[in-house]
Amino acid sequence: MFCPSVQLRxxxxxxxxxxxxxxxxxxxxxxxxxxxTKMPTELTPTDKLFIMNLDQDEFLGFSYTNxxxxxxxQG
Numbered sequence: 756m757f758c759p760s761v762q763l764r765x766x767x768x769x770x771x772x773x774x775x776x777x778x779x780x781x782x783x784x785x786x787x788x789x790x791x792t793k794m795p796t797e798l799t800p801t802d803k804l805f806i807m808n809l810d811q812d813e814f815l816g817f818s819y820t821n822x823x824x825x826x827x828x829q830g
Contacts, residue, residue, distance in 0.1 A: 781823060
């Protein structure tokens with residue numbers, strides 16, 4: 756079975772395909788249209804009752820630390 760998207764993805768991860776997009780840093784948005792990046796953000800409000808009723812057992816043993824997180828100064 757031939758699946759070009761999977762084969763391309765593999766070549767990208769192996770470094771065999773050079774991207775036409777480059778990033779200056781982790782917050783670089785220069786490859787997105789300015790009309791889009793100037794739009795105000797709208798965060799989805801959280802439904803506290805929904806959050807309280809989530810089955811947290813699905814996350815037992817899971818942990819993640821954002822490698823770019825900078826802890827604020829205490830003091």
